[in-house]
Amino acid sequence: MDVSDLARSVIAGDRRALARAITLVESRRDDHRAAARSLLAEVQAAGRQALRIGLSGTPGVGKSTLIESLGLLLTAQGLRVAVLAVDPSSARSGGSILGDKTRMERLSRDPLAFIRPSPSQTQLGGVARRSREAVALCEAAGFDVVLIETVGVGQSETMVAELCDIFVLLLAPAGGDELQGVKRGIMEMADLILVNKADGDLKPAALRTCADYAGALHLLRRRPQDPPGFPKALTVSALADTGLAEAWTEIRNLAAWRQDHGHWANRRAGQARHWFSEEVRQGLLAELNHDPARARMENLGQAVAAGRMTPDAAAAEMLAALAHSTP
Numbered sequence: 617m618d619v620s621d622l623a624r625s626v627i628a629g630d631r632r633a634l635a636r637a638i639t640l641v642e643s644r645r646d647d648h649r650a651a652a653r654s655l656l657a658e659v660q661a662a663g664r665q666a667l668r669i670g671l672s673g674t675p676g677v678g679k680s681t682l683i684e685s686l687g688l689l690l691t692a693q694g695l696r697v698a699v700l701a702v703d704p705s706s707a708r709s710g711g712s713i714l715g716d717k718t719r720m721e722r723l724s725r726d727p728l729a730f731i732r733p734s735p736s737q738t739q740l741g742g743v744a745r746r747s748r749e750a751v752a753l754c755e756a757a758g759f760d761v762v763l764i765e766t767v768g769v770g771q772s773e774t775m776v777a778e779l780c781d782i783f784v785l786l787l788a789p790a791g792g793d794e795l796q797g798v799k800r801g802i803m804e805m806a807d808l809i810l811v812n813k814a815d816g817d818l819k820p821a822a823l824r825t826c827a828d829y830a831g832a833l834h835l836l837r838r839r840p841q842d843p844p845g846f847p848k849a850l851t852v853s854a855l856a857d858t859g860l861a862e863a864w865t866e867i868r869n870l871a872a873w874r875q876d877h878g879h880w881a882n883r884r885a886g887q888a889r890h891w892f893s894e895e896v897r898q899g900l901l902a903e904l905n906h907d908p909a910r911a912r913m914e915n916l917g918q919a920v921a922a923g924r925m926t927p928d929a930a931a932a933e934m935l936a937a938l939a940h941s942t943p
């Protein structure tokens with residue numbers, strides 16, 4: 617396979633090429649990795665950007681339903697929409713998001729939409745890179761909006777927040793007055809909170825929950841990347857398709873404001889830096905599992921266990937060896 621041909625086809629918007637390109641970046645084979653690296657460099661040269669929206673929430677809150685309704689709203693406006701799923705649990709469960717593609721049945725038949733379920737065999741560490749690169753490929757393919765769905769399990773939310781321009785937290789109506797145990801850190805990442813299922817019997821509870829969260833958001837420290845009034849909480853019904861047009865208007869306005877005030881570019885630059893340093897960290901850790909570093913770790917470990925060296929001295933020797941082995 618010729619990488620430049622593939623890059624050209626992706627940039628031309630060929631969806632089969634896009635699917636193949638994503639499969640390539642998901643591969644763990646060394647030769648595929650090298651090809652993926654040149655592919656990404658070539659498509660980045662196209663310089664396209666999409667609006668990346670991260671969407672997080674616990675299982676059952678309505679993420680897939682919302683993505684289908686919002687996706688159809690956007691394609692009806694002529695926008696091209698890509699949907700990617702980030703599901704760290706699929707590493708164990710064997711691809712739970714696969715079922716979601718059937719749930720997003722109407723959207724998956726829409727010629728302006730592209731849905732990519734998460735692969736079933738990713739190791740946890742590979743999820744971030746695979747997602748980031750899939751997003752980059754969708755942007756290069758000319759999608760206007762990339763929706764990134766993730767289950768709320770803490771780690772994956774932090775990761776998706778580092779991948780998107782706008783982070784949306786989806787919540788269900790709460791029974792009592794508790795704030796659903798949403799961690800403060802997650803609240804602080806949210807640009808928009810959507811309380812879903814504001815329909816039928818659940819509507820009053822949804823309105824109450826929304827008011828509670830609006831109050832809680834108000835108490836958070838003001839972030840420089842927010843215009844007045846943000847972050848915001850709204851009610852929606854993904855099923856009844858209400859409130860989604862309003863939510864989209866808020867998202868667009870927020871994105872436009874950030875673009876005008878330099879926050880968009882800043883955030884992307886910061887994210888690029890973050891991923892660079894993450895890759896270096898991961899690479900260094902991976903090195904420890906390969907010889908000669910692995911053998912050296914073992915020997916020094918034995919020396920420490922036998923009391924011939926202190927842990928600190930052995931670590932210093934190990935780190936010095938690593939530093940000298942890097943070209």
Ligand SMILES: Nc1nc2c(ncn2[C@@H]2O[C@H](COP(=O)(O)OP(=O)(O)O)[C@@H](O)[C@H]2O)c(=O)[nH]1
Pocket residue numbers: 673674675676677678679680681682719812813814815818852853854855856
């Ligand atoms: N009443 C109501 N049910 C909804 C709404 N959105 C989703 N659901 C239901 O909640 C369940 C889980 O939805 P799903 O989109 O699969 O949630 P996900 O796990 O977050 O992707 C399904 O039975 C949906 O029909 C909504 O707006 N109102």
Ligand SMILES: [Mg+2]
Pocket residue numbers: 679680681716
């Ligand atoms: Mg889902």
